[in-house]
Amino acid sequence: MTLSAETSRDIGDAAIVSTATQPEVKAVKPSPARTARIASAITVLGLLLIWIVSAHFKLVSPVFLPSPSAVLWKFYSVSINGFVDATLWQHLLASLLRVFAALLLALVVAVPAGIAIGVSAIGRGIFDPIIEFIRPIPPLAYLPLVIIWFGIGEPSKILVIAIAMLAPIAISTAAGVKGASLDRINAARALGATRAQVVRHVILPNALPSILTGLRIALGAGWSTLVAAELVAATRGLGFMIQSAAQFLVTDVVIMGIFVIAIVAFILEIGIRRLEHLLVPWAGRE
Amino acid sequence: MAHLVLDHVSVHYDGQAQPAVTQAGISVKSGDFVVLVGRSGCGKTTLLNTAAGLISPTGGTVTVDGKKVTAPGADRAVVFQNDALFPWLSVRDNVSFALKLRGIPAQERDAVAARLLELVKLDGIGGKAIWELSGGMRQRVGLARALAAEPDFLLMDEPLGALDALTRERMQTLLLDIWTANNIGVLMVTHGIDEALLLATRIVVLAPGPGRVVRQIDAGFGRRYVSGESVRSIKADPAFNRARAELEDSIFEGEAA
Numbered sequence: 001m002t003l004s005a006e007t008s009r010d011i012g013d014a015a016i017v018s019t020a021t022q023p024e025v026k027a028v029k030p031s032p033a034r035t036a037r038i039a040s041a042i043t044v045l046g047l048l049l050i051w052i053v054s055a056h057f058k059l060v061s062p063v064f065l066p067s068p069s070a071v072l073w074k075f076y077s078v079s080i081n082g083f084v085d086a087t088l089w090q091h092l093l094a095s096l097l098r099v100f101a102a103l104l105l106a107l108v109v110a111v112p113a114g115i116a117i118g119v120s121a122i123g124r125g126i127f128d129p130i131i132e133f134i135r136p137i138p139p140l141a142y143l144p145l146v147i148i149w150f151g152i153g154e155p156s157k158i159l160v161i162a163i164a165m166l167a168p169i170a171i172s173t174a175a176g177v178k179g180a181s182l183d184r185i186n187a188a189r190a191l192g193a194t195r196a197q198v199v200r201h202v203i204l205p206n207a208l209p210s211i212l213t214g215l216r217i218a219l220g221a222g223w224s225t226l227v228a229a230e231l232v233a234a235t236r237g238l239g240f241m242i243q244s245a246a247q248f249l250v251t252d253v254v255i256m257g258i259f260v261i262a263i264v265a266f267i268l269e270i271g272i273r274r275l276e277h278l279l280v281p282w283a284g285r286e
Numbered sequence: 287m288a289h290l291v292l293d294h295v296s297v298h299y300d301g302q303a304q305p306a307v308t309q310a311g312i313s314v315k316s317g318d319f320v321v322l323v324g325r326s327g328c329g330k331t332t333l334l335n336t337a338a339g340l341i342s343p344t345g346g347t348v349t350v351d352g353k354k355v356t357a358p359g360a361d362r363a364v365v366f367q368n369d370a371l372f373p374w375l376s377v378r379d380n381v382s383f384a385l386k387l388r389g390i391p392a393q394e395r396d397a398v399a400a401r402l403l404e405l406v407k408l409d410g411i412g413g414k415a416i417w418e419l420s421g422g423m424r425q426r427v428g429l430a431r432a433l434a435a436e437p438d439f440l441l442m443d444e445p446l447g448a449l450d451a452l453t454r455e456r457m458q459t460l461l462l463d464i465w466t467a468n469n470i471g472v473l474m475v476t477h478g479i480d481e482a483l484l485l486a487t488r489i490v491v492l493a494p495g496p497g498r499v500v501r502q503i504d505a506g507f508g509r510r511y512v513s514g515e516s517v518r519s520i521k522a523d524p525a526f527n528r529a530r531a532e533l534e535d536s537i538f539e540g541e542a543a
Contacts, residue, residue: 183370191384192360282373
């Protein structure tokens with residue numbers, strides 16, 4: 001009984017709450033969610049331990065695997081003193097600006113395209129093949145073409161990231177638009193809404209949760225395209241920092257950069273979930 | 287005085303062997319409370335949606351005051367079985383949605399919403415979110431939203447179908463109160479025999495295969511409620527039971543034929 005009370009407090013899992021009614025059967029059995037969490041924690045700690053041990057006993061050359069403390073130290077020193085002419089924060093800011101500029105561009109293009117796909121057969125006919133063509137192409141494949149067309153400046157970098165974001169946003173938007181309930185559309189029409197008003201006041205807000213899901217996927221896709229986008233002629237950015245470090249075999253900066261990218265991606269994900277909660281509190285509660 | 291007429295209306299959906307409705311004639315004037323009853327598949331909802339302009343008839347005409355109906359309009363507000371409220375708007379903004387479509391300023395909209403929420407006995411919940419409401423409250427918000435359009439006709443598709451018995455009874459009297467207070471014409475679909483008898487001034491009995499009108503029965507129990515008699519006393523009247531038996535027979539005859 002005590003154990004079951006503890007577990008339900010720990011993870012707040014709905015499955016656990018039911019054990020209160022039949023404690024003698026289930027109290028000793030941890031829930032799948034808890035089991036998964038414990039397994040995750042052990043994995044992470046295990047990997048960290050292997051890393052610490054192999055670095056400590058120099059099982060692997062520090063050129064290939066620097067110690068965790070060296071990586072942590074680099075985090076501090078690059079934050080203060082910088083690496084390749086910019087501090088960690090300047091690199092981070094440059095990357096974030098690119099990703100968000102790309103997101104803005106992708107939203108402006110892909111949301112209307114998604115709406116067009118969702119509401120009209122002509123729109124679907126026009127945009128579907130384009131989206132389906134772009135979707136499976138890896139960014140590294142179209143990067144050279146974008147550079148040939150738009151040069152090696154900032155616009156190319158933003159464009160490469162934006163292209164990676166187009167498909168998820170357009171596809172999610174289209175799905176949200178198509179999912180609008182016929183009853184709601186009819187209710188608006190019967191209250192005197194024109195076709196444009198139905199789109200503006202019913203179909204769009206109805207699609208908003210879907211659009212935000214697309215935005216979340218797109219931000220992930222864009223963030224993982226970052227290194228590719230900063231391959232050519234960048235002077236700042238996390239991807240650029242990692243590549244420069246790799247060229248000089250400064251492995252600790254490479255690893256530090258990878259961790260920063262992962263952590264920022266995680267923070268962005270949490271931010272968007274907050275945004276969803278704020279903008280579409282009704283999603284899933286109808 | 288507005289007059290909604292369905293004249294020899296037939297609706298034949300694409301790819302179906304039989305028409306959903308054939309040659310149906312229904313008339314609703316301001317102050318009428320017309321209720322459509324009949325077994326599933328007799329075309330009640332189809333007829334209602336045709337009157338609303340959401341479906342175009344394949345034969346016959348729908349007219350309001352002699353003018354042909356070709357699209358939905360705010361003069362014929364619709365209340366759906368599934369309330370079809372907009373969860374991204376507050377209760378208040380749901381109610382005043384029709385006014386927003388007409389570009390009426392927010393302050394005026396809020397005043398109308400407050401008045402209508404009071405009318406459906408939901409005063410003070412304007413700021414709430416839709417998902418915070420019970421089924422009965424949602425249906426009343428749907429009703430207030432329809433009334434905000436100041437319609438001549440209220441078209442309701444089993445508006446009380448999803449409610450529990452107690453809430454349902456309270457909603458029935460609320461409907462009667464609103465109907466008389468606003469002198470509107472009501473066209474309503476229901477499965478409830480007692481509900482039809484209690485509310486209607488005229489009951490239209492439909493039969494399936496293909497959907498058609500088999501009988502129209504005048505009723506006056508709703509008017510008795512409006513002039514002060516209690517629902518309990520109306521339902522205890524032997525005349526109510528006789529009328530119910532008669533109505534059940536009509537529905538059954540339609541089935542057999």
